[in-house]
Amino acid sequence: MLDTTGTLQHVDLDNFTTEAGISLPVRIAYQAWGTYRADNVVLVEHALTGDSDAATWWEGLIGPGLALDTDRYCVVCTNALGGCKGSTGPSSERPNGFWGSQFPALSIRDLVHAEAQALSALGIEQLHAVVGGSMGGARALEWAALYPQRVHAAAVIAVSARASAWQIGIQSAQIAAIEQDPAWRGGDYYRYAAPIEGLKTARRIAHLTYRGELEIDERFGTDAQPGENPLGPYRNPNQRFAVQSYLDYQGNKLCERFDAGSYVILTEALNRHDIGRDRGGLNKALASIEVPIFVVGIDTDILYPYHQQEHISRNVGNLLGMAKVSSPVGHDAFLTETRQMDRILRRFLTLAADLPAEN
Numbered sequence: 029m030l031d032t033t034g035t036l037q038h039v040d041l042d043n044f045t046t047e048a049g050i051s052l053p054v055r056i057a058y059q060a061w062g063t064y065r066a067d068n069v070v071l072v073e074h075a076l077t078g079d080s081d082a083a084t085w086w087e088g089l090i091g092p093g094l095a096l097d098t099d100r101y102c103v104v105c106t107n108a109l110g111g112c113k114g115s116t117g118p119s120s121e122r123p124n125g126f127w128g129s130q131f132p133a134l135s136i137r138d139l140v141h142a143e144a145q146a147l148s149a150l151g152i153e154q155l156h157a158v159v160g161g162s163m164g165g166a167r168a169l170e171w172a173a174l175y176p177q178r179v180h181a182a183a184v185i186a187v188s189a190r191a192s193a194w195q196i197g198i199q200s201a202q203i204a205a206i207e208q209d210p211a212w213r214g215g216d217y218y219r220y221a222a223p224i225e226g227l228k229t230a231r232r233i234a235h236l237t238y239r240g241e242l243e244i245d246e247r248f249g250t251d252a253q254p255g256e257n258p259l260g261p262y263r264n265p266n267q268r269f270a271v272q273s274y275l276d277y278q279g280n281k282l283c284e285r286f287d288a289g290s291y292v293i294l295t296e297a298l299n300r301h302d303i304g305r306d307r308g309g310l311n312k313a314l315a316s317i318e319v320p321i322f323v324v325g326i327d328t329d330i331l332y333p334y335h336q337q338e339h340i341s342r343n344v345g346n347l348l349g350m351a352k353v354s355s356p357v358g359h360d361a362f363l364t365e366t367r368q369m370d371r372i373l374r375r376f377l378t379l380a381a382d383l384p385a386e387n
Contacts, residue, residue: 029150029151030060030064030102030104030150030151030152031060032060032061032062032063032064032102033060034059034060034061034083035059036057036058036059036080036081036114037057037058037059037060038055038056038057038058038114039055039056039058039146039149039150040053040054040055041053041054041055041056041142041145041146041149044109044141044142044145046132046133046134046135046138047135047137047138047141048132048133050132052116052132053116054109054115054116054142055114055115055116055120056106056107056109056115056116056142056143056146057079057080057106057107057111057113057114057115058080058104058105058106058107058146058150059080059081059082059083059104059105060102060103060104060105061083061090061091061098061102061103062098062099062100062101062102062103063102064102064152065102066153066154067154067156068100068101068102068156069101069102069103069104069152069154069155069156070096070101070102070103070104070155070156070157070158070159070377071104071105071106071143071147071155071157071158071159071171072086072090072096072103072104072105072159072160072164073105073158073159073160073161073163073164073165073167073168074105074107074108074160074163074164075160075161075162075163075164075363076162076163076234076291076294076295076298077282077285077286077291078163078164079107079111079113079114080105080106080107080113080114081105081113082103082105083103085363086363087366088366088370089366089369089370089373090103094370095369095370095371095373095374095377096159096373096377101156101377104147104152106143106146106147108139108143108163108167108294109134109138109139109142109143110131110134110139110290110293110294110297111290111294112286112287112289112290117131117287117289117290117293118131118215118218118287118289118290118292118293119218119287119289119290125218125219126216126218126219127289128215128216128217128218128289129214129215129216131215131289131293133293133296133297133300134293134294134296134297134300135297135300135301136163136166136167136170136297136298136300136301137170137174138297139167139170139297140167140170140171140174140175141174143167144171144174144175144178153178154178154180155171155178155179155180156180156181156380157179157180157181157182157183157376157377157380158171158172158179158181158182158183159182159183159185159373159376160183160184160185160187161185161186161187161324161362161363162185162186162187162331162332162359162362163187163294163297163298164185164187165184165185165186165187165332166187166298166301168182168183168184168185169182169184169187169189169303169317169321169340170303171319172184172317172319172321173303173307173313173316173317176317176318176319179319180319180320180380180383181319181320181321181322181348181376181379181380181383182319182320182321182322183321183322183323183324183373183376184321184322184323184324184337184340185323185324185325185362186324186325186326186329186331186332186337186359186361186362187332187336187337188301188332188336188337188339188340189302189303189304189310189313189314189336189339189340189343190301190302190303190304190305190310191298191299191300191301191302192336195298195299195331195332196299198233198234198237198331199234199295199296199298199299200299201233202229202230202231202233202234202291202295203230203292203295203296205226205227205229205230205233206223206226206227206229206230206288206291206292207226207292208226209223209224209225209226209227209288210223211223211224211225211226212226212288215289215292217288217289218289222283222287222288223288224283224288226288227279227282227283227286227288227291228276228279228280228282228283229279230288230291230295231275231278231279231282231283232275232276232278232279235275235278235279236275236330237330237331237358237359238331238358238359238360239357239358239359239360240328240329240330240355240356240357240358240359240361241328241330241358242328242356243328243356243357243358244271246356247271247274248269248270248271248274249270250269251269251270252267252268252269252270253268253269253270253272253273254270256268256273258272310343311343314340314343314344314345315343315344315345316345317344317345317346318345318346319346320346320347320348320379320380320383321340321344321346321347321348322348322349322350322351322375322376322379322380323337323340323341323344323347323349323350323351324337324350324351324352324353324362324372325337325338325350325351325352325353326352326353326355326357326358326359326361326362327352327353327354327355328355328356328357328358328361329358329359329361330358330359331358331359332359334352337350338350348376348379348380348383349375349376349379351372351375351376353365353368353369353372354368355368
């Protein structure tokens with residue numbers, strides 16, 4: 029039975045099989061807010077290092093009277109399979125220890141299939157809307173392709189229809205940073221110290237793609253970190269520019285809340301993202317999607333440039349609408365530009381409400 033109190037809950041699936049044919053028991057964590065009806069569920073999909081607590085990481089957008097109005101909708105958010113916030117992932121225990129290196133590789137489709145099975149176990153078969161940004165946007169797009177009979181409309185935010193070579197390259201560098209940390213131990217480090225230096229480096233690389241170049245330069249420029257001197261006669265890693273200190277802070281903060289094994293698994297899933305795989309190619313797959321799609325891009329996004337959302341909008345079979353977030357922040361603007369996202373999500377849900385009951 030669905031719990032809508034906002035507390036962390038779990039659904040156990042005795043036998044889930046990945047696309048590649050690996051079967052395992054999995055647990056999917058979720059949180060939900062509002063009063064459930066069969067026709068009012070809005071599924072929110074988190075980004076790479078997000079979790080099921082969407083009311084926190086999308087603060088200002090979920091709650092009574094807000095864009096995702098919990099007086100009107102039942103908002104549900106799961107923690108992705110492979111994650112580390114309640115769902116089964118590499119850090120999860122099993123009878124003979126931790127999953128670690130024995131945890132299977134996942135695709136975005138695997139994440140969606142596991143989530144769909146968990147929702148079915150909760151009695152949720154119809155979704156009024158699926159909304160997600162970044163990795164969550166990839167999941168929202170796959171929901172529309174995999175389960176058109178269950179999805180009324182989808183908002184796909186700040187993502188591409190497939191991983192580009194640049195995205196695979198930058199994300200593979202992050203994976204390499206973790207795997208080259210001696211503490212990684214081939215992924216079987218859970219009884220030992222975690223590979224935090226590798227995870228910090230991965231986060232530094234990633235964070236530069238999450239923020240806009242203009243924002244970073246305007247905030248830090250070539251300033252030294254207060255009390256430090258990066259212009260001394262010899263290079264000293266303890267004497268930093270302000271931007272270095274900022275990236276160090278971001279790396280340390282992630283290590284406090286996220287698992288390196290989950291970071292590798294979910295980043296690899298993003299590398300495998302391709303809506304056209306086994307569907308006749310990219311544009312054919314997009315054209316075949318019957319679910320109404322609302323596309324959102326960010327004008328300064330380095331990681332998923334706006335032209336990639338334009339490509340989705342030009343080729344998707346049923347375009348509901350398109351919106352652009354204007355912000356110096358870059359990719360993370362879908363998380364930080366609350367006022368713009370409020371307006372965009374309200375527009376999306378208004379358009380979705382006007383759709384006929386059956387797509």
